[in-house]
Amino acid sequence: MAKSFISGAKGEKPRSDLRVKYTPSKKPLSISVKSTVDTFFGEAIKQQTQAVCKDLKVSSGSIEIEDFGALPFVIAARIEAAIKQAHPDIQLESLPPMKNYCISTSSRDRFRRSRLYLPGNQSKLMLNAGIHKPDAIILDLEDAVSPSEKEDTRYVVRNALRSLDFFGAERMVRINQGDLGLKDLEFIVPHNVHLILIPKVESAKEIKIIDERIADISKKCGRKTPVFLMPIIESGRGVLKALEIAEASLNIVALAIGLEDYTADLGVPRTDKGGESFFARSMIVNAARAARIQAIDTVYSDVGNEEGLRESIKEAKALGFDGKGCIHPRQIKPIHEEFAPSLEQIEKAKKVTLAFDEAEKKGIGVVSLGSKMIDPPVVKRALQTINLAIASNLLNPDWKN
């Protein structure tokens, strides 16, 4: 009997996903579609399947689709994945059109207070993720995806990067470790990923290899904008090498810590008080400051416990972190609220900013407030506070008027 290749959703009744079974043969291409939205999109799914096969120049074999209301970008990804399992030599791709809103750019210093992790194979969670306004959305290819699904998931993530509106959130992907991660890059660098999270980094060398590969792919696909990097430190060795890692590439904009793996590496339980990770977190913050990049704290995994989350954010902020990971949209608001500057800080920052404007206008190099001279770092910090206050909806962007 002919061997079949299956890509797609597991489980009895997945939502917004599909299963594709491709059986190569010499017979002309045959397509069968079963769908929960058959009445409305049965014909469209068939046509799309034909289009994907045409893109990949596949004209034989049978494709059986079992659809549960998946969107077109997911359907295309699953079909391509199944076909390429059978024919790994096919170099052609079937790319959905790149949407205008996917062409946005990012910047080094933008806020990264909240970054929402989404499993790369769960497209239904991605569709509306942006409406919750996290600073960043991470499509995860690593720990959230089981080894057997890693290959297939790349197609979903690639197509999502080309199709979905993240409503201004920074477009991030967490790649796998090692060679798997290098392969991941081919699926994301040409599709305007803004930032790549690199897991379990322990040396500058790992960063350099990835950076070079990104440069190669960028050159090939004509990408001009930089791909920012955020190494995640998750081991004792990584912590001790934090500065070296932070300075390994100019594309690094932030350093993050992952405490699940770190505490496992130490062989200690992860506690709420976090005494076991105090040293590591301080190291990350100090290395980040030394390299003039952002320091990002680990995720808080108890989704239902808002109080615990807020405590954890307060602590992270006090240690010097600029942001925190989240695994559920409901964590975003508390993170933004806790990272917001106090009203007192805002008032002070406003005064400093106005004094700075005044000095600029007069062409004076020295900023002073009353009889007090203000150092440049204080000015810089005040400007940051103002930006953060605006981002936190505590200050009208037009406040000077």
Added chain:
Amino acid sequence: MTKVKMKKNAIDRMVPTMVNGVKQTPFQGVGKFKPKGNKAVLPIRSCSDFPADGNKTVKSLKEALQKCGLKDGMTISSHHHFRNGDLVMNQIFDIAAKQDVKGLRWFPSAAFHCHKPVIEHIKNGVVDWVEGSLNGPLGDLASRGKMNGTAILRSHGGRWQAVQDGEVHIDIAVIAAPTADAFGNATGDRGPSACGLLGFGLVDSMYADKVIVVTDNLVPFPCVPWQIQGQNVDYVVVLDKVGEPEKIISGTTKLTKSPDRLYIAELTAKFVQAAGIIKDGFSFQAGAGGTALAFAIFLKEMMKDAGVKARFIRGGSTKYLVEMLEEGLTDFILDGQTFDLEGVRSMRENHGHVNTSPFTSYNWHGKGNFASMLDAVVLGATEVDINFNANVVTHSDGKMLHGIGGWQNCLFSKCTILPIPAFRNRIPVIIDEVTTLVGPGELVDVIVTERGIAINPLRKDLIKATKDSGLPIRKIEEIKAEIDDLIGGQPEKPKLTDEVIGIVKWVDGTVIDSIYKIED
């Protein structure tokens, strides 16, 4: 089925002029149809025909039905306060089947999954058709054209209107009651099967030829409060159990956990705030459904922050509304049905938790009702179109799956808001033309989706009030275009035949749309 004559109504929908042998008036526009004539009249009764000691109990349901003269072609009615926990109606039709009675019309205020056995009685001819809100399996059956009559869908207010106006004559009303006395006084707010109130059964008790009260908690006279008055009751039957109160809690009364729905609920509350509706003495209604419940919770926080107290909230009551009452955030809950056991408790204990009926709340053929006095109401919908017309009874595939409930009646509030997801599983919610038109767009003021808020262009006041609110207010066409792009274009139309298997009545008894048989 014979071809029926169709006519285009005032909102451009084709509707039959004759249904189940009764002449129909096509919808003429909101507020346009003026009824003539008198209400239904009842025969004069005499105390000499009823026991002077007030004891109307009979031994069994069977005996009560026999004494009521159950026979072929009669109309049997029931209320749905037990929702999916009703234990009485299936027994009624089983008895009718054993007595070889045929061609009954069942006239419930709503039918649920627990009534699936009725399908057998439709197949064996005991029941000809079901006239009432059709949920679940019965809706599916009707959509396939397998009832022996045309389904007639009415709102809660419309049901009262139909009975009161003599459009529907009830031969035997069966009123399951959690507590009753032997005289027939009955209440829903206490007893082992307490379900809150019995308002949906009130019109039945007043206008039916014969009325049977069925209870599992007989108390000595008087049963107080008497939500149903014994003066309208013929027989009282005592059973071991009439309902399963834990099943009055349906899935639609669970708070949503979906972050997207919560976002929509919060956006809805913010809109109500921005529109200036939240102020001392205001009123609102938020029914069942996870999003509506979440809306109430967000609203509550806003009210607390602003130090505002509502004058009244309209239920379906839930523990969330009860909390607002007990925390002093509202003077009253005017309750049409209790959705959970906290609602039942509160109705029993709180003076401010008032039981109402479709007469006081919704009936259009009266001297006013509560629904139009509400400052804001939050409702669901399966579809809306770009003219704000909305559907609540059929799914996009044309299958009849929901009742109208109080939905049409609530559209008359001062600000009607539909918080709905912009798409469900690739199926868009905003479409070019609704499959079934249940609510005219002129009464739908605001649609809140996760992709933005659309305000009906007719509501210039709301547009102006929220202009600088910072809320994502967009044109409905814009939201639709965004979703169409995401899902890969508008879906194909469902395959429907031209055979009418149901009609949707407007609140005034006119016909607003037809429901067609789906292709098998």
